[in-house]
Amino acid sequence: MNTMTEREPSWEWYRTFLKVLETGSLSAAGRAMGLTQPTVGRHIDNLEMALGLKLFIRSFDGFAPTDAALELKPYAVSVATTTAALRRVASSHGTGVRGTVRLTASEVISVEVLPPILAALRNEHPALTIELVTSNKADDLLHREADIAVRMFKPEQEALVAKRVGGIEVGLHAHKRYLAAYGTPKSIAGLSDHSLIGFDYESAYVRQFQKQFPWFSRAALAFRADSDLAQLAAIRAGFGIGICQSALAAKDKALVRLLPTQFSIMMDTWVAMHEDLRQSARCAATFTALVAGLSAYIKS
Amino acid sequence: MNTMTEREPSWEWYRTFLKVLETGSLSAAGRAMGLTQPTVGRHIDNLEMALGLKLFIRSFDGFAPTDAALELKPYAVSVATTTAALRRVASSHGTGVRGTVRLTASEVISVEVLPPILAALRNEHPALTIELVTSNKADDLLHREADIAVRMFKPEQEALVAKRVGGIEVGLHAHKRYLAAYGTPKSIAGLSDHSLIGFDYESAYVRQFQKQFPWFSRAALAFRADSDLAQLAAIRAGFGIGICQSALAAKDKALVRLLPTQFSIMMDTWVAMHEDLRQSARCAATFTALVAGLSAYIKS
DNA sequence: TCGCTGCTATAAATAAATGAATACTATGAC
DNA sequence: GTCATAGTATTCATTTATTTATAGCAGCGA
CATH class of the missing domain: 3.40.190.10 (Periplasmic binding protein-like II)
Known part of the structure; x- marks a missing residue:
């Protein structure tokens, strides 16, 4: 029941707090926000005082956020997205x-x-x-x-x-040039002789996918990228055989759909x-x- | 691509905006926040300027929020709950x-x-x-x-x-005094002669409940309250027969469980x-x- | 109708936050 | 090593925001 109610911290302090976390220094945060470094520093000081804990460990090459600061960051991010939505x-x-x-x-x-x-x-x-x-x-x-x-x-x-x-259909595709040089696989088993293009990261979706198509395991891939766009670019560049939307491939005469009956996923x-x-x-x-x-x- | 980037509104303005919405006047908001009325007014002016729309229609007995302000309110509320969580x-x-x-x-x-x-x-x-x-x-x-x-x-x-x-068991209960005066129902059908206590509001849960126990319809109730606590108080006061946790009723010797075999819900x-x-x-x-x-x- | 209360709007006085300048520390390139 | 660079801490002048004080308007009750 603290009657001597310490005032709620200014919401503005949360904004500079987040910017300091994002930029890693008072100066950079100041530049990003159109403020000066002393001002940003004071905001952090005020916030630390109001919350009663250290948010950064001062050093000369940038602030090092404390565990507490990192723990609070998601909340500050949430405020930022909400205010952005409000402005929209x-x-x-x-x-x-x-x-x-x-x-x-x-x-x-x-x-x-x-x-x-x-x-x-x-x-x-x-x-x-x-x-x-x-x-x-x-x-x-x-x-x-x-x-x-x-x-x-x-x-x-x-x-x-x-x-x-x-449903967007996804299938195996390769560039004509690649197929001319390395041949066209006639079966799923034949894929093991080819340069395969696939995912780098491990998501729930990718894991399920690899369970369904074990021949497409991470080890079998010659080109891994976490970006599906990079994978598409690799296919277009003739790196090897990869997965992409068949509708996209159909627009490019140089791309060939492979094993359409054996491999087709509707997303x-x-x-x-x-x-x-x-x-x-x-x-x-x-x-x-x-x-x-x-x-x-x-x-x- | 407006390079002349109009600055993001101060997050602090959202706070006073919300307080004005909650209190209904600049003065009251000021009192609640430890600011003065001109300050609050200027915050609102600034926010209106930054967002490019009128948030309140000025009058002499309080601000009237515009539709735009009401539309933005949930976002401000969300910010408030997030900052509160951060402080926790x-x-x-x-x-x-x-x-x-x-x-x-x-x-x-x-x-x-x-x-x-x-x-x-x-x-x-x-x-x-x-x-x-x-x-x-x-x-x-x-x-x-x-x-x-x-x-x-x-x-x-x-x-x-x-x-x-x-599972918390919920059943029909009444006070001894009520039963002495009006008798004890021997069956579900017999309840129609009694003063029933139940819900006032219509929630999905209540609707489903009334579907399951049609004799407990809104029209049959002699006492309706949206507060389950008020219903419990009515039962304890001997108003009539109502629904409450049997474990709670068991602690009060004056309360009697009715038709336990015919009516019992496990929540x-x-x-x-x-x-x-x-x-x-x-x-x-x-x-x-x-x-x-x-x-x-x-x-x- | 008068006087009270509560509200907003405005102007001058004051407090507070900000900015500019500077000193100092660490780091990396040469 | 030395210099240049990038960062924080600190001080002081200045701008900005806030308060104080005041006036005006509407509603309410005697």
Whole structure:
């Protein structure tokens, strides 16, 4: 019951706290925020005083965050994403489709599929600004890190409104040039003689995938990349045989689909957003455009 | 690509914005925050300028929030809950179980069951401060509105760690005095001649309940309260026949269990918290104490 | 109708936060 | 080693924000 209520720390201090964590120094944080180094330092001092703990260990080449600071960081990040979402909502106020909408999608989708869809959307709504984040994180819609997401799995959170736009077919592909030089595999077993391109990281999805197709194990891969876009580039460059969307490959005459009957995966594709955002003109319009554009892409 | 980047609004402005929304006036917000009215007014002006929209319609008896302000409010609330969570984490730093832990539970649990458990916990950890919020909202753990929740249903969110502590039996009860005056019902059908006590609000749970026990419909109730605690008080006061935990009723010799074979509901009881908080000594200790205390209560 | 209360708006006085300049320390390149 | 660079800590002048004080308006009750 401390009646002598020590005041709540200024929320602004959290902002500079986060920037110092991100940049690693008072000076850099100051530059990033349009403040000076002494000011940033004082904010940190104030916050440390208010919270009653040391957040950084002072040294001459940057601050070293303490365990406490790292423990608090996720909360500061959460505040930052929330205020960013608030500003997006604010920017959209007025009549018509306007303001900023923030999307997430995988790299391949972002680079190969979305651009024409977004260009058309923007053409229709010139007052709309689009932010595109390449990410596969599942939880960023609930925390308003993005407004709308294109996902390759069914979103399960109940607070989300999600629409399935169809299945994207994924298959084995290689460049003509590669096949001319190293031959065309006639069976799955024949793949072991080839340069395979695949995932580097270990996600739940990749693990399940490798369980289903054990010949595609990590050890068998000659080229590993955590970016599906880099894998696609490797296929296009004739490095070897890899997995990519067959619709993308079909647009490039030099790419050849391999073993289509033995290997084909349909990836369910969904567009999802927070249900609260249905009220928002900018999000509703973008959602509709994404659903329509992706459906057309899949059917093509 | 506006290079002339208009600065991000100070996060502090969001705080006063929220307080103005909550209090309804600049002056009241100022009083609540330890600021003066002109300061609060300028914060709002600044925020309106930065966001480029009117947040309040000025009048002489308080501000009237615009639609835009109401639309932004949830985001400001989210920031407030996040900073509160941050401060709880900060307060717990150090060795041992210390700091503030925030719980939610239903009213009856909060008032009738938890106090001795929490008292023992506090006795064991004198540096621990406890906040108890009576609420049944399902989503407040993910948004860190509370650290730990006692729920009557299985938490489904995957980011939560939940432990079932058993089933709490709920049955029909009445006070001796009431039964002496109006008789004891011999069957479910006989209840229609009695004063029934039940829910006022319509929740999914209540709807399902009334589907299962149609004789307990809203129209049949002589006393309706949205508070289960008020219902319990009505039973104790001899108003009529109502539903409450049989374990609670058993502790009061004046209360009588009615039709125990015909009417008995087991309510699954869970303790849940965000999985990240397992690392936190204060939360882990409280979680354990709640699980142990509630299990003991249920078995008794 | 008057006087009270509570609110916002505005202007001058004051307190507080910020910025500029500087000293000092560590580090890495030459 | 020496110099250049990048960082923090500190001091003091300055700008900025906040308070204090004041005026005006609306609602309410006597």
